[in-house]
Amino acid sequence: MNQNTKTSNLIKTIVIICDFLVLNILLYAYVRWNWAVHDFTNGTRGMILAVLANFGMVFAQFFFSTVVHERRTTSEQILRQVTLLVLLHGAMTFLISSVFFQHDNLKAPDFKFTVYFTLVLYVGILFSRYCERWIIKRYRSIGRNRRTVIFIGSDPLIIPVYKFLVGNQFMGYHVLGYYADNRIENCPEGLEYKGSLNDFENVMENSSDTNSADELYCSIPVTEHKLTRRIMRYCNSHVIHFYYIPSFSQVFGHTAKFEHVGDTIVFTNYDEPLTNPTNRFLKRAFDLAVSSFILLCLLPFIPFIALVIKLQSPGPIFFKQSRTGLNGKEFKCYKFRSMHVNVDADRVQATEKDPRKFAFGNFMRKANIDELPQFLNVLRGDMSIVGPRPHMLYHTEVYRELIDKYMVRHFVKPGITGWAQVTGFRGETKELWQMEGRVQRDIWYIENWSIWLDLRIIGKTAMQIIVHDEHAY
Numbered sequence: 001m002n003q004n005t006k007t008s009n010l011i012k013t014i015v016i017i018c019d020f021l022v023l024n025i026l027l028y029a030y031v032r033w034n035w036a037v038h039d040f041t042n043g044t045r046g047m048i049l050a051v052l053a054n055f056g057m058v059f060a061q062f063f064f065s066t067v068v069h070e071r072r073t074t075s076e077q078i079l080r081q082v083t084l085l086v087l088l089h090g091a092m093t094f095l096i097s098s099v100f101f102q103h104d105n106l107k108a109p110d111f112k113f114t115v116y117f118t119l120v121l122y123v124g125i126l127f128s129r130y131c132e133r134w135i136i137k138r139y140r141s142i143g144r145n146r147r148t149v150i151f152i153g154s155d156p157l158i159i160p161v162y163k164f165l166v167g168n169q170f171m172g173y174h175v176l177g178y179y180a181d182n183r184i185e186n187c188p189e190g191l192e193y194k195g196s197l198n199d200f201e202n203v204m205e206n207s208s209d210t211n212s213a214d215e216l217y218c219s220i221p222v223t224e225h226k227l228t229r230r231i232m233r234y235c236n237s238h239v240i241h242f243y244y245i246p247s248f249s250q251v252f253g254h255t256a257k258f259e260h261v262g263d264t265i266v267f268t269n270y271d272e273p274l275t276n277p278t279n280r281f282l283k284r285a286f287d288l289a290v291s292s293f294i295l296l297c298l299l300p301f302i303p304f305i306a307l308v309i310k311l312q313s314p315g316p317i318f319f320k321q322s323r324t325g326l327n328g329k330e331f332k333c334y335k336f337r338s339m340h341v342n343v344d345a346d347r348v349q350a351t352e353k354d355p356r357k358f359a360f361g362n363f364m365r366k367a368n369i370d371e372l373p374q375f376l377n378v379l380r381g382d383m384s385i386v387g388p389r390p391h392m393l394y395h396t397e398v399y400r401e402l403i404d405k406y407m408v409r410h411f412v413k414p415g416i417t418g419w420a421q422v423t424g425f426r427g428e429t430k431e432l433w434q435m436e437g438r439v440q441r442d443i444w445y446i447e448n449w450s451i452w453l454d455l456r457i458i459g460k461t462a463m464q465i466i467v468h469d470e471h472a473y
Contacts, residue, residue, distance in 0.1 A: 008145065011069040015132050016061060019085075022124045023057050024050065030117055052100060056093035060085050068132050071147065071171040076452030078133070082125050090118035133170060140172030151178035151191070152200060152231060153219035157245050158184060161217055162191050176213055179203075197227065204234040212238050219245035273449045274412050282451055287385050291378040298372055305336060305369070312358045315341040318373060322346070323390035326413045331382040333390055334373040338364050347394045349428050368465055374416045386454040387415025388442035399435055409442040412449075419445040419453075422460035 027050060064085040067073045094114040140146055149165060151158050158178065165173040177192035178184065179200035184191070194200075197220075216235055218228060228244070235242040273279050306317045319337040322330050338361030339345065339354070350357065350365070357365070364370040377383040383390065388409040391399070400406045420426070420441035429435045445453070 008069050008071075011136060011145070012066060015066045015068055015129075018128055018132065019061065019066070019125060020054065020057060022128050023053060023089075023121060026120055026124050027053055027117070030120065048100070049097065052097045053089075053093050056089045056096065059092050060089040064088060066129075068129055068136065071173070076450055076456055078129055079126075079455065080450075080452045082122070082129055086118060086122045086125060089121070090114055136172075137170040141169040143174075144172075146172040146174050147214040149173055149175045149215045149217065150194075150213040151175070151217050151219070152180070152197070153178070153245070154180035154182045154184045155219040155245065156185060158217065158219050159186070159188065159191075161245060162188060166190065201227075201230070204230065213240060215241045215243065217243045217245055272411055272446055274446070279449070283384060283449075283454070284381075286451065286454070287378050290385055291375040294372070294375045295379065298375070305364075308360045309337055312360050313337070313340050319345075319370075322393050323414070324393060324396040324410060325382055325390055326410060328396075328407060328410050330393065331377070331390075333383070334376055336364055336370045336373060337361065338370045346392055349395075351428055368461075371416055378416065382413070384413040384415045386417055386419075386445075386457050387413050388418050388445065389421060389438075390414035399439075402432060403436055403439055405443060406439055409439055409446070412446050417457060417461040418442065419457055422457055422464065 031049070064081050067077055067081050094111065136145075151162065162175060165171065166175055175191060177194040179194050179197055181196050183193055187193070216231065218231055220228060222228075232242050234240070274283065309317050316337060319335045319339075320332050321335075323333045325331040338358075339350070339356040340358060342356050344356075361370070374383060375385075378385055396406075418441075420438040423441055425434060425438040425441060429438065
């Protein structure tokens with residue numbers, strides 16, 4: 001076992017110990033301060049509860065232990081793991097404490113206590129994960145517990161892999177460079193050219209070479225299978241993790257995804273998790289539950305909003321506009337009207353100092369209040385809470401001719417908020433590169449969808465309401 005693996009396992013152990021510390025500190029405070037629980041300040045009952053809660057944590061850790069130490073873990077995976085860990089802990093603690101206390105004729109903690117404490121524990125462990133992730137990032141950014149990487153080949157598909165590995169200091173990767181007979185076109189500045197494939201064969205023959213990497217990514221044509229096998233044998237004998245990047249760029253232009261058709265592997269240009277019926281059901285159930293709740297909460301405020309709109313600008317309360325939705329089909333998108341009635345509404349985007357906006361409309365746009373009626377679109381099934389933002393029909397016709405893959409963003413339902421909007425591509429698109437960036441992020445969302453990603457985007461959107469987004473106008 002190399003030093004990197006030992007250190008990563010040590011990080012995992014420390015994080016697990018921290019989970020138990022958080023559990024016991026919060027449990028002590030919860031019981032000591034009598035938050036929604038009574039008669040547990042007694043030493044014996046308090047100790048029994050603590051032992052059972054710790055046993056529940058041992059059980060939960062067995063199934064959903066931390067992944068924060070893993071290099072390629074994402075924020076969504078960490079959120080998922082913490083959620084399942086705490087839910088399983090709460091369920092197990094309630095179950096075993098009910099059985100144990102009933103057996104000993106003692107009053108067990110009630111369900112209300114379990115729910116409240118589970119929520120407190122969830123917040124506590126999430127906060128500890130944030131701190132742990134920050135500490136690990138700092139630790140790896142100074143060159144500790146890092147893994148070195150070498151690339152073989154000149155296929156352009158190496159570039160996105162390189163950017164992913166070095167784009168986040170949390171993962172702790174250091175790329176030594178790449179060997180290839182031809183240099184990579186538009187190669188990032190930090191990806192150093194080390195020499196030809198013959199130069200790397202010399203490296204393989206020199207078993208004492210000190211520049212041996214921890215991971216090797218190979219992307220050479222399948223016709224060079226003999227060289228590929230020699231590289232694999234070299235990696236095996238030097239305890240280097242070998243990864244093969246299929247050389248598909250000449251055909252697909254980007255990374256291809258594989259699927260199984262019976263027993264045969266086929267490749268497609270897009271991977272869409274929402275083609276899975278279970279994922280579609282999960283997303284739709286979430287949309288229905290949240291949109292119903294939001295609309296119920298919105299009902300008492302509609303008369304006030306309607307009155308102010310009417311006082312400041314004659315015309316309808318709601319603004320309805322045809323936009324492009326799922327599979328390129330049109331639908332009517334609803335908003336609170338934030339502009340004076342005008343003939344350019346279906347062709348011209350809102351600008352920062354747009355004279356068409358009235359005062360309260362400008363406020364609604366900055367606070368995202370004007371978007372709230374779109375939860376009705378979600379309830380109807382035209383939209384989702386999270387997805388690519390729907391564009392005006394005019395923009396769809398213009399950009400589908402200017403931007404390759406533009407229509408791919410319509411493989412899923414449009415959303416009230418989206419990955420592009422929370423990563424800097426919200427609002428007016430003054431130049432073509434801004435729309436290209438938005439489309440790239442929309443496609444990334446389609447290919448990487450998960451319910452945890454949706455929750456992350458919703459969280460970022462909520463933060464934009466609190467911390468004003470300069471592009472919100």
